Amino acid sequence: MKKHKKTLLYILISIPPVLGFLALILLWTSSTLDNIIDPFLKVTTTLTISIIFTILVLIGINFIKTNDMLKLAINVAISAFLAIFILYAGKAIYDFENTLKNITKKGYEYYSTAFVVRSNSNITSLLDLNNKKLGLLNDETSYEGYIIPKEEIEANEINANIDYENTFLNLISELLNGTYDAIVLPETYKEAFDFEEELSESLENLKTIYTKSKEVKKEQTETKPIVKGEPFSIVLIGTDKKIVGNRTDGQNYDVILLITVNPKTSDVLITSINRDTYVKSKCLNGYDRINHSGWAFGNPGAECLLSTIREFFGIDVHYYAMVDFKGMVNIVDAIGGIKIDVPKAFCEQDSNRKKGRICLKAGHQKLNGEQALAFARHRKTTSSTVRSQNHVVVIKAIAEQLVSVNLVKNYSKLLNIAEKNVLTNLNEEQMMQLYEIGMDWLKTSNYNVNNLRIENVVIKTSGSIWGYSANLNYPVYMVIPYQNHYERAVNLINTVLEAKTPTISKYLSFDLKKPFSFPDGPLQPREPDPRVITKNFVGRPESDVRYWDTKFMHNFWVTYEYEYHDTIPNGYVISQEFPVGTKLNYRTGMKVVISLGKKSDYISVKDLVKNLTGKTIQQIKGYLNNLGLKHRFEKVTDVEDPNVLHNTFIDIDKKTKAKKVIYKPEHKDETIVYIAFKGTEEMKTTKPIIELYGNPEITLEYGSTWNDPGCYYFHEFYWYDLDFTKVITNEDGIAIGIDTKTPGTYIITYTVTTKDGVISDPVKRTVIVKEKEEEQETSDPIDENQTEPSENNEDENQTEPSENNEDENPSEEGEE
Incomplete structure (x- = not known):
């Protein structure tokens, strides 16, 4: 064999070991492996791989000397396979670390503002806002409601008449009422504010004409470290909004699970918290639904939820993990679906909030991502308690499928999903500690999730009650936890955290296959005070009062009185019985006086018909124009009454007649006037x-x-x-x-x-x-005889x- 050919073969058999060693060095420098692989195991593995590569190289040299090309090819293939395996492992670790960095990122927050107008508006761009009335949020710290809009107005030299409201909901209300020509809202306003059917319908009457986004750097705040072997708690949050950047505000927290872990005893307690639970919020300055902790744009979001849960349960919890619904759908699809026993048939909305899109039959079946999400969210044919239990059923099913599927095959998909749809305040080291705990449990359970000690507690709550939201300044549906259920749940949580022998062991016998319930006992609502606080309605539209009245109708009501007023427009509040901030007890009524506007702005339909009777079309046209009423004429050809003349009034349409009284400034409907039409040759x-x-x-x-x-x-x-x-x-x-x-x-x-x-x-x-x-010179003498024009x-x-x-x-x- 020629010398240069041998040299090439020596180089060929050296390439796989060199690549393998380089990959191994990079692999051992990974901070992720430092947390999960013992140093002794690192050294042992390195020596073993080094010996294997050395042997393969020596054997390869021998094959080159004996000119045995077939065996040399097999030798190189084995060496290359080993190097590729190490490279693949390194790539997997790199992807895993990169995903951890992304889901625990603290580098920036993403804000996006929308300039919004009514759907029938002719405003189509920012330039159209010149000399128009524009509504902004009265909060100079709000990026979406104040900072970004101000920057865009200045950059585009927009000369708009700007006014301010205290909440985004007030901005929406005033835009729909015609107070503003345009307002600013978060870009995701249709999803964020779609929590009531009536409000959802109002949002359909809005359209976005311009959006602007901005990334804002955020300082990293360190969380309390997880001490190995010590019990801890973490809150798992499911949100129906897509996770963008590092923001946890502007979200509807549909799923809230408090997971309490004791690594020493291998106990895991999952406490399901009804999203509508009425609690005192630590950062919203009053009582509200617990899921509204993350709703307000610009507030601490998930951190607000953590502080509220700490206050509510009296425990130490500092960590959260948030998954959006799209992420859950994609995770279930990536692992090939999950097996669920559906107790009864139902239909539910999909991840895009399209109602009735997902329908399931009763029975044991395999569900895809959209079906699993529908099962976890559904409550209309069951109850909030059952829905909370279903959250845990779905989590358990996902865990079972993760253990059973080929994770090596699906890990890249799962990492990609986690990077886009998961966010947590745990750092990389804490994440790896959780990984270690999970792997230890899987080993002790023989890699069977059913063998793990996972318990679930659902706090029973009252039925539907409408309460006042301190965050939204708006009435909302809420539930109140029963005192005895709440106290027993706190006892269980503390038992797991303190690693003591359970004092109420019979309550820790929950089986995921059977419904859980506390022993029978007096059910006493844990009621906050105050239940209802009046807001200021003076100068607001009647619709605001009626919506508030409707939501509180179980424990509060409003009586309405109407009177003419020369300055306050029709349909707006003149006065209210109790001033803003009054705490109202159950079954308390409040009188509100609504303006009818100026008395001269009204005309009775009876008088209208009387004034039109016997008039010709020309006379009718002039009369209705003077009243400012839109109208059109329709001919009636089958007029048999000989006393009715051609081209004269017969009647008006039924819709107008049904009004009884017409308020002229707001009468936008077209009045149809029927005119007799008698054909003749003379015509x-x-x-x-x-x-x-x-x-x-x-x-x-x-x-x-x-x-x-x-x-x-x-x-x-x-x-x-x-x-x-x-x-x-x-x-x-x-x-x-x-x-x-x-x-x-x-x-x-x-x-x-x-x-x-x-x-x-x-x-x-x-x-x-x-x-x-012709222009006259100023020095010319004035003709005194010139006559000035009259x-x-x-x-x-x-x-x-x-x-x-x-x-x-x-x-x-x-x-x-």
Whole structure:
């Protein structure tokens, strides 16, 4: 064998060991492996792999010397396989570490603002906001409600009339009421505020015209370290909003599980907390639903939830892990689905909040991601307690499937999902400690999740009660935990945390396959105080009061009185019986006075019909225009009453008649007026009539502005199908437009043609444009005999339209 060929073969057999050693060095420098692999095992593994590579190289050299190419190829293949395996392991560790960094990241927070208008608005861009009324949040620390909008307004030089509201919900309400032309909201406002059906419908009447995003650096705050072997608690949060960046605010926390772990005893207690539980929030300054801890944009989000849970249960909990619903769907799909015994058939919304999209039959079955999410969320045909238990059932099923599937095959998918859909305040070291605890449990349980000591407690709560949200300044559905259930749950949590022998051992016998319940006993709601606090309704629309009234109707009511008011608009509150901040007891009523607006703004339908009876179409048109009522005419041809004349009033539409009273400023519906239409031969030959507005001859100064006063046209029998024509010519009959910088005489000819082709007599108006006057020198003497123009010249040369003409109010087609 030639020398250079041998050299190439020596290099070939050396490449896999070199790559393998490099990968091994990188692998051992991983901080992740430092936490899960014993140093002695590292040394042993390194020596073993080194010996294997050395042997393979020596054998390969021997094959080169004996020129045994087949055995050499097998030798190189084995060496390459070992190197690839080490490289693959290194890549897996690298991906794992990178995912840990991303889901525990503290580097930035992501904010996105939307400029929002009503769906029927003609505003389509930021530039359209010039001289418009724009609503911002009255909070200079809010990125989405104040900081980003202010920056965009300044950058785009928008000259808008800015006013402020205290909450985003107030901004939405005032936009829909017409107070603002546009407002600013978080970009995800439709998802974030879609917690009540009525509010959800209102959001459909809004549209986004512009969005702007911003990343903001955030200082890292260290959490309390996990001491190996010591008990700890972590809160698992499920949210229906996509996790973006490092933000946990602006979320609806649909799933809240307090997981208490004791590594010494291998006990895990999962306490299911109803998302609607009414508690005193540590950071929202009052009582609210516990899931609203993360709702308010700009608040601490998950940290607020942790502080509330610490206060509520009196325990030390510092960690959370948040998973969005899309993440759960993708995880279940990535592991091939989960097996669940569905107790009864139901239909539920999907992860995109589309109602009725997911329907399941009763029985043991394998569920995909969307089906598993629907099972975990459903409560309408069961109860909140059962839903809370189902959360744990799904988690257990996922754990069972994770153990049984080939994780080596699916790990890259799962890591990718975790990176996009999971967020936690645990650092990498704490995450690896949890991994160690989990692996120890799997070993002791023989890798069978059913053998683990996992208990679940659901705190029973009261039925539906509507309470006041300190966060939203809004009435919300909520439940109150029963005192005895709450106290026993606290006892169980402390038992696991303190690693003591359970004092109430019979309560730790929960089987995931059987429903859990505390022993029978008096069920006493743990009621917060106050239950209802009045808000300020004065100057607010009646709809705000009625929504609040509806939500509190079980324990509070409002009585309404109405009166005319000269300054407060119709439908807005004049006064309320109790001032803002009053604490109201159960079954307390409050009187609210609502404005009807000015008395002159009303007309009874009975009077309206009376005033129209016997009138012709021209008279009706003038009367309704003066009232400011939109209207249109419809002909009635089968009129048999000989006393009813052609072109006269018969009736108005049923919808308008049903109103009884019309409030003219807000009467936006079109009133239909039915007119008698009796056909005759005379109608086909009668000419339309044209009447000019203003003088038939008008003189204009050179370069002045020309506005045609227009004309009024009508037909004795028709009020529709009239074709109006206007032609402008010079004295020679040549068509030309009126140019006030071209002196001369212009003639405007108006004609109207019926549908039968009958043309009106032409009506003409003469417009004379005067010659340009020469400019006089200021030093020229003033001619004392010169007559000053009369102040009344203009009135003498042009007769103003009569009041009758104004009352006739011509159709838009006739006005130019």
